[in-house]
Amino acid sequence: MTHLSRSCRKLGDTSWEAPSLADWCPAIAKSSPLQNDGRTPSAPHEGANERKTSRAADLGIGCDDKVMIRVAKYHTDFGNIEVLRAKDSGSFIYRQGGCYQSECDPNGVSVVPYIHAIFGLLAQARVSDVLMIGCGGGSLGTMLDRIGVRVTIVDINPKAFQIARKYFGLPRGVHSFISDGRDFLRAGRHRYDAIVLDAYSGRRIPDHLCAETFFGLAQTRLKNSSGILIGNVHARHDLDIMPDRVAVKLANIWADVRLLDIRGALDRNALVMAGKVRDLVQPVLLMPPSVGAEEIEQELGLLAFRPWHVPRRAA
Ligand SMILES: C[S@@+](CC[C@H](N)C(=O)[O-])C[C@H]1O[C@@H](n2cnc3c(N)ncnc32)[C@H](O)[C@@H]1O
Numbered sequence: 001m002t003h004l005s006r007s008c009r010k011l012g013d014t015s016w017e018a019p020s021l022a023d024w025c026p027a028i029a030k031s032s033p034l035q036n037d038g039r040t041p042s043a044p045h046e047g048a049n050e051r052k053t054s055r056a057a058d059l060g061i062g063c064d065d066k067v068m069i070r071v072a073k074y075h076t077d078f079g080n081i082e083v084l085r086a087k088d089s090g091s092f093i094y095r096q097g098g099c100y101q102s103e104c105d106p107n108g109v110s111v112v113p114y115i116h117a118i119f120g121l122l123a124q125a126r127v128s129d130v131l132m133i134g135c136g137g138g139s140l141g142t143m144l145d146r147i148g149v150r151v152t153i154v155d156i157n158p159k160a161f162q163i164a165r166k167y168f169g170l171p172r173g174v175h176s177f178i179s180d181g182r183d184f185l186r187a188g189r190h191r192y193d194a195i196v197l198d199a200y201s202g203r204r205i206p207d208h209l210c211a212e213t214f215f216g217l218a219q220t221r222l223k224n225s226s227g228i229l230i231g232n233v234h235a236r237h238d239l240d241i242m243p244d245r246v247a248v249k250l251a252n253i254w255a256d257v258r259l260l261d262i263r264g265a266l267d268r269n270a271l272v273m274a275g276k277v278r279d280l281v282q283p284v285l286l287m288p289p290s291v292g293a294e295e296i297e298q299e300l301g302l303l304a305f306r307p308w309h310v311p312r313r314a315a
Contacts, residue, residue: 066086066087066088066089067086067087067088068084068085068086068087068093069084069085069086069087070082070083070084071083071084071085071092071167072163072167074159074163076157076158076159077157078096078097078156078157078201079096079097079201079202080096080097081094081095081096081157081159081160081163082094082095082096083095083163083167086291089105089111089290089291089292090105090106090291091103091104091105091106091111091289091291091292092104092106092137092167092168094136094137094163094164094167094168096136096200096202097201097202097203098202099200099202099203101136101137101200102115102136102137102138102139102164102168103137103139104137104139104142104168104169104289105289105290105291105292106290107169107289107290108139108142108143108168108169108170109139109142109143109287109288109289109290110139110140110143110289111289111291111292111296112139112269112296113269113295113296113299113300114232114269114271115139115140115143116283116285116286116287116296116300117260117269117271117283117300117303118140118196118198118230118232118271118283119140119143119144119283119286119287120283120284120285120286120300121228121230121260121271121273121280121283122144122149122194122196122228122230123147123283123286124279124280124281124283125193125194125226125228125276125280127149127193127194127228128148128149128150128193129149129150129152129192129193129194130144130149130150130151130152130192130193130194130195130196131152131153131154131192131194131195131196131221132151132152132153132154132195132196132198133154133155133181133184133195133196133197133198133199133209134153134154134155134181134196134197134198134199134200135153135154135155135157135160135161135164135170135176136155136160136164136198136200137163137164137167137168137170138153138160138161138164138165138168138170138174139168140196140198141153141164141170141174142164142168142169142170142171142174143287145171145173145174146287147287150175151174151175152174152175152176152177152192153170153174153175153176153177154176154177154178154179154181154184155176155177155178155179155199156178156179156180156181156199157178158178161176161178181197181199181209181214182208182209182214182217185214185217185218185220185221186217188221189221190221191221191222191223191224191227192221192222192223192227193222193223193226193227193228194222194227194228194229194230195218195221195222195227195228195229195230196229196230196231196232197209197218197229197230197231197232198231198232200234203234205231205233205234210246210249211249212249212252212253215229215249215250215252215253215274216253219253219254219275222275225276226275226276227275227276228273228274228275228276228277229250229254229273229274229275230271230272230273231246231250231271231272231273232269232270232271233246233269233270233271233272234267234268234269234270235261235267235268235269235270236266236267237266237267238263238264241309242270243259243261243270243272243308244259244308244309244310246272247259247272247308248308248310250272250273250274251274253274254274254275256274256275256276256277256278257272257273257274257277257308258272258273258274258277258278258280258305259271259272259273259305259306259307259308260272260273260282260283260303260304260305260306261303261304261306262299262302262303262304263304263306265302271303272308282300282301282303282304282305283300283303284297284300285297285300
């Protein structure tokens with residue numbers, strides 16, 4: 001831990017309670033049947049008392065038939081967080097407010113395509129100092145740390161860091177701050193090579209982290225000539241103009257703004273980026289996870305830079 005701002009709090013202790021079943025929804029657009037094993041944290045990864053629930057196929061990309069074991073559940077001020085483990089692959093899932101926030105293989109490498117897309121873009125840009133706003137399981141931070149990038153993560157929920165370290169392999173060397181993303185930017189002066197905005201409350205980016213004023217603030221915390229901002233913006237379908245709206249706001253601040261997206265897909269993660277992004281090309285899989293690498297490669301292959309449109313009312 002380094003410079004704690006006034007709005008940052010120290011990492012606190014975790015509370016845990018026996019697991020119970022809850023509903024599913026498509027934050028990272030994946031669905032799985034669930035086993036509820038009622039275990040205590042002292043034996044977090046072993047299954048018992050299997051119970052299966054299935055979900056409808058309306059969850060979009062990545063639906064499968066994995067059997068999940070719930071290994072922990074936390075009540076937090078920001079909603080319940082569940083840690084699930086896929087019985088076959090051993091991958092860990094971080095689910096908050098009923099939505100997937102992160103999923104990684106047993107070695108801490110993400111199995112989520114958009115995380116690999118961001119990783120590939122940051123590698124192309126040769127970044128060495130990255131701020132992530134939004135930890136969840138912290139997979140992107142773990143992967144960046146492994147290639148020697150200095151990573152700072154800020155998350156409003158203290159439990160995120162505890163869970164990321166305990167189940168998702170987030171290295172101790174990653175700098176962690178408990179704070180709202182905007183408060184953190186306001187409080188500091190350090191300039192980063194890149195800022196990754198991946199903050200979600202359930203399936204929504206908090207409004208203030210999507211405001212033009214916030215992006216203006218973010219620009220002041222990026223290195224002048226080389227800084228990049230990348231935002232993960234959920235799009236339900238092709239008529240959902242949220243990614244384009246974000247692009248418009250970024251374009252009021254930066255000269256170069258680009259949008260990487262999979263047209264036609266339901267419940268997808270579009271990446272909106274600004275700053276020194278002109279030369280970036282479609283990202284490829286650089287750090288394959290032990291499970292699902294083929295599917296990730298396929299999905300990265302579907303990504304394409306597309307023109308973004310000014311929504312009429314925002315013009
Ligand atoms: C999708 S997860 C991030 C996943 C992460 N990028 C990874 O590599 O696995 C979203 C996170 O955003 C955090 N968050 C929500 N609102 C926030 C805010 N106002 N400031 C900072 N973090 C916030 C949530 O607590 C949650 O942990």
